[in-house]
Amino acid sequence: MNEPATITRSCRGSVLDNGPVSRGLLRLDLRLEVPVNFLPGQFAMLNRSGGRAFVFGRPFSILAVDGDTVSFLYRVVGRGTAVLAELEPGDELTFLGPLGRPFPGPDVVRPALLVGGGVGLPPVAAWLARWGRDGDVACFGGRDGHDVPWDLLGSDWAVSVDETEGVPADHTAWHGLVTELAADRLAHAEGPGTVLACGPVPLLRAAADLAAREDWDCWLSLEEHMGCGYGVCKGCVVPVRDPAVSPWRNATCCSEGPVFPAADIVWEVYGAQASLAVTEPERPPKEKP
Numbered sequence: 361m362n363e364p365a366t367i368t369r370s371c372r373g374s375v376l377d378n379g380p381v382s383r384g385l386l387r388l389d390l391r392l393e394v395p396v397n398f399l400p401g402q403f404a405m406l407n408r409s410g411g412r413a414f415v416f417g418r419p420f421s422i423l424a425v426d427g428d429t430v431s432f433l434y435r436v437v438g439r440g441t442a443v444l445a446e447l448e449p450g451d452e453l454t455f456l457g458p459l460g461r462p463f464p465g466p467d468v469v470r471p472a473l474l475v476g477g478g479v480g481l482p483p484v485a486a487w488l489a490r491w492g493r494d495g496d497v498a499c500f501g502g503r504d505g506h507d508v509p510w511d512l513l514g515s516d517w518a519v520s521v522d523e524t525e526g527v528p529a530d531h532t533a534w535h536g537l538v539t540e541l542a543a544d545r546l547a548h549a550e551g552p553g554t555v556l557a558c559g560p561v562p563l564l565r566a567a568a569d570l571a572a573r574e575d576w577d578c579w580l581s582l583e584e585h586m587g588c589g590y591g592v593c594k595g596c597v598v599p600v601r602d603p604a605v606s607p608w609r610n611a612t613c614c615s616e617g618p619v620f621p622a623a624d625i626v627w628e629v630y631g632a633q634a635s636l637a638v639t640e641p642e643r644p645p646k647e648k649p
Protein backbone atom coordinates (compact mmCIF):
# COMPACT_ATOMS: atom_id res chain seq x y z
CA MET A 361 0.00 0.00 0.00
CA ASN A 362 1.42 3.39 -0.99
CA GLU A 363 1.23 5.84 1.86
CA PRO A 364 2.53 9.40 1.57
CA ALA A 365 5.92 9.78 3.25
CA THR A 366 5.83 11.24 6.74
CA ILE A 367 8.30 14.06 7.26
CA THR A 368 9.22 15.12 10.77
CA ARG A 369 8.50 18.81 11.36
CA SER A 370 9.49 21.14 14.13
CA CYS A 371 7.11 24.06 14.15
CA ARG A 372 4.74 26.14 16.20
CA GLY A 373 1.13 25.20 16.72
CA SER A 374 -1.74 27.43 17.70
CA VAL A 375 -4.51 25.96 19.87
CA LEU A 376 -7.82 25.70 18.04
CA ASP A 377 -9.73 23.79 20.68
CA ASN A 378 -8.91 22.17 24.02
CA GLY A 379 -11.49 20.55 26.25
CA PRO A 380 -12.89 17.37 27.83
CA VAL A 381 -14.30 14.49 25.81
CA SER A 382 -14.99 12.43 28.95
CA ARG A 383 -14.17 12.74 32.64
CA GLY A 384 -10.42 13.18 32.73
CA LEU A 385 -9.78 12.80 29.01
CA LEU A 386 -9.18 15.98 27.01
CA ARG A 387 -8.84 16.62 23.29
CA LEU A 388 -6.38 19.18 21.97
CA ASP A 389 -6.61 20.45 18.38
CA LEU A 390 -3.61 22.41 17.14
CA ARG A 391 -3.21 24.35 13.90
CA LEU A 392 0.41 24.01 12.79
CA GLU A 393 2.44 26.39 10.65
CA VAL A 394 2.77 23.65 8.03
CA PRO A 395 0.63 20.66 7.03
CA VAL A 396 1.84 17.31 8.37
CA ASN A 397 1.20 13.67 7.64
CA PHE A 398 1.52 10.73 10.03
CA LEU A 399 1.05 7.00 10.29
CA PRO A 400 -1.08 5.50 13.08
CA GLY A 401 1.11 4.82 16.13
CA GLN A 402 3.42 7.78 15.56
CA PHE A 403 3.67 10.51 18.17
CA ALA A 404 4.73 14.11 18.61
CA MET A 405 6.65 15.96 21.32
CA LEU A 406 4.68 18.97 22.57
CA ASN A 407 6.26 21.77 24.57
CA ARG A 408 5.61 25.31 25.66
CA SER A 409 7.20 27.78 23.31
CA GLY A 410 9.76 30.48 24.05
CA GLY A 411 11.41 31.04 27.42
CA ARG A 412 8.80 29.03 29.32
CA ALA A 413 9.59 25.80 27.45
CA PHE A 414 10.29 22.69 29.52
CA VAL A 415 13.75 21.17 29.05
CA PHE A 416 11.97 18.19 27.48
CA GLY A 417 8.74 18.20 25.56
CA ARG A 418 6.11 15.57 26.35
CA PRO A 419 5.24 12.71 23.98
CA PHE A 420 1.65 12.26 22.79
CA SER A 421 0.29 9.83 20.21
CA ILE A 422 -1.31 11.53 17.24
CA LEU A 423 -5.06 10.93 17.11
CA ALA A 424 -5.76 12.55 13.74
CA VAL A 425 -4.38 14.96 11.18
CA ASP A 426 -6.33 17.07 8.75
CA GLY A 427 -3.96 19.18 6.68
CA ASP A 428 -2.33 21.55 9.13
CA THR A 429 -4.57 20.54 12.05
CA VAL A 430 -3.41 17.82 14.41
CA SER A 431 -5.40 16.32 17.30
CA PHE A 432 -4.42 14.63 20.54
CA LEU A 433 -6.17 13.05 23.52
CA TYR A 434 -4.55 13.42 26.93
CA ARG A 435 -5.03 13.01 30.63
CA VAL A 436 -3.56 15.35 33.25
CA VAL A 437 -1.00 13.43 35.33
CA GLY A 438 1.69 16.02 36.14
CA ARG A 439 3.18 19.40 35.36
CA GLY A 440 3.40 19.15 31.58
CA THR A 441 -0.13 17.88 31.06
CA ALA A 442 -1.47 20.40 33.60
CA VAL A 443 0.01 23.11 31.39
CA LEU A 444 -1.74 21.59 28.37
CA ALA A 445 -5.09 21.60 30.17
CA GLU A 446 -4.84 25.36 30.75
CA LEU A 447 -4.30 26.24 27.10
CA GLU A 448 -6.92 28.34 25.40
CA PRO A 449 -7.63 28.97 21.70
CA GLY A 450 -4.82 31.06 20.24
CA ASP A 451 -2.17 29.92 22.76
CA GLU A 452 1.00 28.53 21.22
CA LEU A 453 2.93 25.28 21.62
CA THR A 454 5.90 23.80 19.82
CA PHE A 455 5.33 20.57 17.90
CA LEU A 456 8.00 18.07 16.91
CA GLY A 457 6.67 15.16 14.89
CA PRO A 458 5.61 12.81 13.64
CA LEU A 459 8.15 10.62 15.42
CA GLY A 460 8.66 6.90 15.91
CA ARG A 461 7.70 3.71 14.17
CA PRO A 462 4.00 3.22 13.45
CA PHE A 463 1.76 0.19 13.65
CA PRO A 464 1.94 -2.10 10.62
CA GLY A 465 -0.49 -1.25 7.86
CA PRO A 466 -3.53 -3.29 6.85
CA ASP A 467 -1.68 -5.26 4.20
CA VAL A 468 0.02 -7.28 6.95
CA VAL A 469 -2.86 -7.13 9.45
CA ARG A 470 -5.80 -9.42 8.71
CA PRO A 471 -8.18 -9.08 10.52
CA ALA A 472 -7.31 -6.55 13.26
CA LEU A 473 -8.33 -6.66 16.89
CA LEU A 474 -7.68 -3.20 18.36
CA VAL A 475 -7.43 -2.74 22.12
CA GLY A 476 -7.16 0.69 23.74
CA GLY A 477 -7.22 1.49 27.44
CA GLY A 478 -7.67 5.08 28.67
CA VAL A 479 -5.14 7.39 27.01
CA GLY A 480 -3.98 4.40 24.97
CA LEU A 481 -6.89 5.15 22.65
CA PRO A 482 -5.31 7.57 20.11
CA PRO A 483 -2.94 5.27 18.21
CA VAL A 484 -5.46 2.45 17.82
CA ALA A 485 -8.28 4.90 17.02
CA ALA A 486 -6.03 6.44 14.36
CA TRP A 487 -5.41 2.97 12.90
CA LEU A 488 -9.13 2.17 12.80
CA ALA A 489 -9.98 5.53 11.21
CA ARG A 490 -7.28 5.13 8.54
CA TRP A 491 -7.40 1.45 7.76
CA GLY A 492 -10.32 -0.25 9.53
CA ARG A 493 -12.31 -2.74 7.43
CA ASP A 494 -15.28 -5.05 7.88
CA GLY A 495 -14.23 -7.84 10.21
CA ASP A 496 -11.93 -5.66 12.33
CA VAL A 497 -12.91 -5.32 15.97
CA ALA A 498 -12.12 -2.39 18.27
CA CYS A 499 -12.36 -2.53 22.08
CA PHE A 500 -11.97 0.41 24.43
CA GLY A 501 -11.75 0.08 28.21
CA GLY A 502 -12.45 2.71 30.86
CA ARG A 503 -12.87 2.60 34.61
CA ASP A 504 -16.56 3.52 34.41
CA GLY A 505 -19.05 5.13 32.04
CA HIS A 506 -17.87 8.66 32.88
CA ASP A 507 -14.41 7.73 31.61
CA VAL A 508 -15.59 6.77 28.14
CA PRO A 509 -15.56 9.32 25.27
CA TRP A 510 -18.83 7.97 23.86
CA ASP A 511 -19.25 10.58 21.10
CA LEU A 512 -15.69 10.13 19.88
CA LEU A 513 -15.98 6.33 19.76
CA GLY A 514 -19.33 6.29 17.98
CA SER A 515 -20.68 2.88 17.03
CA ASP A 516 -17.38 1.41 15.82
CA TRP A 517 -16.14 0.46 19.27
CA ALA A 518 -17.12 -2.16 21.84
CA VAL A 519 -16.68 -0.67 25.32
CA SER A 520 -15.81 -2.24 28.65
CA VAL A 521 -16.00 -0.66 32.10
CA ASP A 522 -14.71 -1.84 35.47
CA GLU A 523 -17.77 -0.22 37.09
CA THR A 524 -21.08 0.30 35.29
CA GLU A 525 -21.76 3.67 36.93
CA GLY A 526 -22.11 6.45 34.37
CA VAL A 527 -22.89 4.25 31.35
CA PRO A 528 -25.59 6.21 29.45
CA ALA A 529 -28.97 4.48 29.07
CA ASP A 530 -28.62 4.41 25.26
CA HIS A 531 -25.22 2.66 25.36
CA THR A 532 -24.09 -0.79 26.39
CA ALA A 533 -20.82 -1.74 27.99
CA TRP A 534 -19.14 -5.00 28.90
CA HIS A 535 -18.69 -5.20 32.68
CA GLY A 536 -15.08 -6.29 33.18
CA LEU A 537 -11.61 -5.81 31.82
CA VAL A 538 -11.10 -4.67 28.24
CA THR A 539 -8.83 -7.65 27.64
CA GLU A 540 -11.70 -9.97 28.69
CA LEU A 541 -13.93 -8.17 26.17
CA ALA A 542 -11.16 -8.51 23.57
CA ALA A 543 -10.85 -12.26 24.30
CA ASP A 544 -14.59 -12.66 23.79
CA ARG A 545 -14.49 -10.77 20.49
CA LEU A 546 -11.41 -12.63 19.31
CA ALA A 547 -13.16 -15.96 19.94
CA HIS A 548 -15.82 -14.89 17.40
CA ALA A 549 -13.45 -13.29 14.88
CA GLU A 550 -12.17 -14.90 11.72
CA GLY A 551 -8.52 -15.39 12.48
CA PRO A 552 -5.74 -15.68 12.94
CA GLY A 553 -5.14 -11.98 12.53
CA THR A 554 -3.30 -9.27 14.42
CA VAL A 555 -3.83 -7.64 17.80
CA LEU A 556 -2.83 -3.97 18.02
CA ALA A 557 -2.91 -2.50 21.52
CA CYS A 558 -2.00 0.54 23.58
CA GLY A 559 -2.59 1.22 27.27
CA PRO A 560 -1.12 0.49 30.69
CA VAL A 561 1.48 -2.29 31.01
CA PRO A 562 -0.94 -4.90 32.50
CA LEU A 563 -3.26 -4.36 29.52
CA LEU A 564 -0.35 -4.74 27.09
CA ARG A 565 0.80 -7.90 28.79
CA ALA A 566 -2.70 -9.39 28.78
CA ALA A 567 -3.15 -8.48 25.09
CA ALA A 568 0.18 -10.12 24.27
CA ASP A 569 -0.77 -13.27 26.21
CA LEU A 570 -4.16 -13.43 24.50
CA ALA A 571 -2.61 -13.09 21.05
CA ALA A 572 0.05 -15.73 21.80
CA ARG A 573 -2.60 -18.16 23.11
CA GLU A 574 -4.72 -17.78 19.99
CA ASP A 575 -1.78 -17.68 17.59
CA TRP A 576 -2.43 -14.11 16.46
CA ASP A 577 0.36 -11.62 15.77
CA CYS A 578 0.56 -8.77 18.24
CA TRP A 579 1.98 -5.24 18.10
CA LEU A 580 2.04 -2.96 21.10
CA SER A 581 2.51 0.79 21.40
CA LEU A 582 4.51 1.48 24.57
CA GLU A 583 4.10 4.74 26.47
CA GLU A 584 7.54 4.81 28.04
CA HIS A 585 8.92 7.87 29.84
CA MET A 586 10.78 10.00 27.31
CA GLY A 587 13.26 12.84 27.23
CA CYS A 588 14.38 13.95 23.78
CA GLY A 589 11.94 11.84 21.73
CA TYR A 590 14.39 11.07 18.92
CA GLY A 591 17.02 8.60 20.08
CA VAL A 592 19.69 10.73 21.76
CA CYS A 593 19.18 10.77 25.54
CA LYS A 594 18.56 7.01 26.04
CA GLY A 595 15.93 7.82 28.63
CA CYS A 596 13.26 5.58 27.14
CA VAL A 597 14.77 2.11 26.97
CA VAL A 598 12.73 -1.06 26.55
CA PRO A 599 14.27 -4.56 26.93
CA VAL A 600 13.84 -6.47 23.68
CA ARG A 601 14.96 -9.82 22.34
CA ASP A 602 17.39 -9.52 19.48
CA PRO A 603 18.99 -12.56 17.80
CA ALA A 604 22.27 -10.59 17.60
CA VAL A 605 22.45 -9.89 21.35
CA SER A 606 22.05 -12.39 24.18
CA PRO A 607 19.96 -12.52 26.29
CA TRP A 608 18.40 -9.16 25.35
CA ARG A 609 19.24 -5.52 24.68
CA ASN A 610 17.81 -2.12 25.46
CA ALA A 611 15.92 -0.58 22.53
CA THR A 612 15.08 3.11 22.47
CA CYS A 613 11.31 3.34 22.61
CA CYS A 614 11.18 6.70 20.79
CA SER A 615 13.16 5.77 17.69
CA GLU A 616 12.90 1.95 17.52
CA GLY A 617 9.30 2.10 18.79
CA PRO A 618 6.98 3.12 20.29
CA VAL A 619 5.37 0.22 18.44
CA PHE A 620 7.08 -3.14 19.01
CA PRO A 621 6.15 -6.74 18.19
CA ALA A 622 4.85 -8.14 21.49
CA ALA A 623 7.04 -11.22 21.02
CA ASP A 624 10.18 -9.06 21.22
CA ILE A 625 9.46 -7.59 24.64
CA VAL A 626 11.21 -9.18 27.62
CA TRP A 627 8.29 -8.99 30.06
CA GLU A 628 10.20 -10.34 33.05
CA VAL A 629 12.40 -7.26 32.83
CA TYR A 630 10.01 -4.71 31.32
CA GLY A 631 7.14 -5.41 33.69
CA ALA A 632 9.38 -5.39 36.74
CA GLN A 633 11.76 -2.56 36.02
CA ALA A 634 11.12 0.83 37.51
CA SER A 635 10.74 3.00 34.44
CA LEU A 636 13.80 5.12 33.75
CA ALA A 637 12.09 8.44 34.13
CA VAL A 638 14.06 11.37 32.83
CA THR A 639 14.23 13.82 35.67
CA GLU A 640 13.85 17.33 34.47
CA PRO A 641 15.71 20.09 36.32
CA GLU A 642 13.51 22.95 37.50
CA ARG A 643 14.10 26.17 35.60
CA PRO A 644 14.09 29.42 37.56
CA PRO A 645 11.21 31.67 36.50
CA LYS A 646 12.24 34.29 33.92
CA GLU A 647 12.54 37.85 35.17
CA LYS A 648 9.90 40.05 33.59
CA PRO A 649 11.50 42.98 31.73
Ligand SMILES: Cc1cc2nc3c(=O)[nH]c(=O)nc-3n(C[C@H](O)[C@H](O)[C@H](O)COP(=O)(O)OP(=O)(O)OC[C@H]3O[C@@H](n4cnc5c(N)ncnc54)[C@H](O)[C@@H]3O)c2cc1C
Pocket residue numbers: 403418419420421422432433434435436437438439440441442479482582583584585586618637
Ligand atom coordinates in the same frame (compact mmCIF):
# COMPACT_ATOMS: atom_id res chain seq x y z
C1 LIG B 1 4.87 7.37 22.56
C2 LIG B 1 4.02 7.92 23.68
C3 LIG B 1 2.73 8.30 23.42
C4 LIG B 1 1.94 8.84 24.44
N1 LIG B 1 0.69 9.22 24.13
C5 LIG B 1 -0.08 9.78 25.08
C6 LIG B 1 -1.39 10.23 24.75
O1 LIG B 1 -1.84 10.12 23.59
N2 LIG B 1 -2.12 10.81 25.74
C7 LIG B 1 -1.63 10.95 27.02
O2 LIG B 1 -2.33 11.48 27.88
N3 LIG B 1 -0.40 10.51 27.35
C8 LIG B 1 0.38 9.95 26.41
N4 LIG B 1 1.64 9.53 26.74
C9 LIG B 1 2.11 9.71 28.14
C10 LIG B 1 2.47 11.19 28.32
O3 LIG B 1 3.63 11.47 27.56
C11 LIG B 1 2.75 11.47 29.80
O4 LIG B 1 1.54 11.33 30.51
C12 LIG B 1 3.28 12.87 29.97
O5 LIG B 1 4.57 12.98 29.44
C13 LIG B 1 3.30 13.24 31.42
O6 LIG B 1 3.85 14.52 31.51
P1 LIG B 1 3.63 15.39 32.82
O7 LIG B 1 4.66 16.46 32.83
O8 LIG B 1 2.21 15.82 32.94
O9 LIG B 1 3.86 14.37 33.98
P2 LIG B 1 5.18 14.17 34.84
O10 LIG B 1 5.22 15.29 35.86
O11 LIG B 1 6.36 13.98 33.96
O12 LIG B 1 4.82 12.81 35.54
C14 LIG B 1 3.65 12.72 36.36
C15 LIG B 1 3.37 11.26 36.67
O13 LIG B 1 3.09 10.56 35.46
C16 LIG B 1 4.02 9.50 35.29
N5 LIG B 1 4.36 9.44 33.86
C17 LIG B 1 5.02 10.37 33.12
N6 LIG B 1 5.18 9.93 31.86
C18 LIG B 1 4.62 8.71 31.81
C19 LIG B 1 4.49 7.72 30.81
N7 LIG B 1 4.96 7.89 29.59
N8 LIG B 1 3.85 6.58 31.13
C20 LIG B 1 3.38 6.37 32.36
N9 LIG B 1 3.47 7.25 33.35
C21 LIG B 1 4.09 8.40 33.09
C22 LIG B 1 5.22 9.87 36.13
O14 LIG B 1 5.92 8.73 36.56
C23 LIG B 1 4.58 10.55 37.30
O15 LIG B 1 4.07 9.63 38.23
C24 LIG B 1 2.45 8.99 25.75
C25 LIG B 1 3.76 8.59 26.02
C26 LIG B 1 4.53 8.07 24.99
C27 LIG B 1 5.94 7.67 25.26
Ligand code: FES
Pocket residue numbers: 585586587588589590591592593594595596612613614615
Ligand atom coordinates in the same frame (compact mmCIF):
# COMPACT_ATOMS: atom_id res chain seq x y z
S1 FES C 1 13.54 9.80 24.56
FE1 FES C 1 15.63 10.28 24.25
S2 FES C 1 16.38 8.43 23.40
FE2 FES C 1 14.25 8.07 23.54
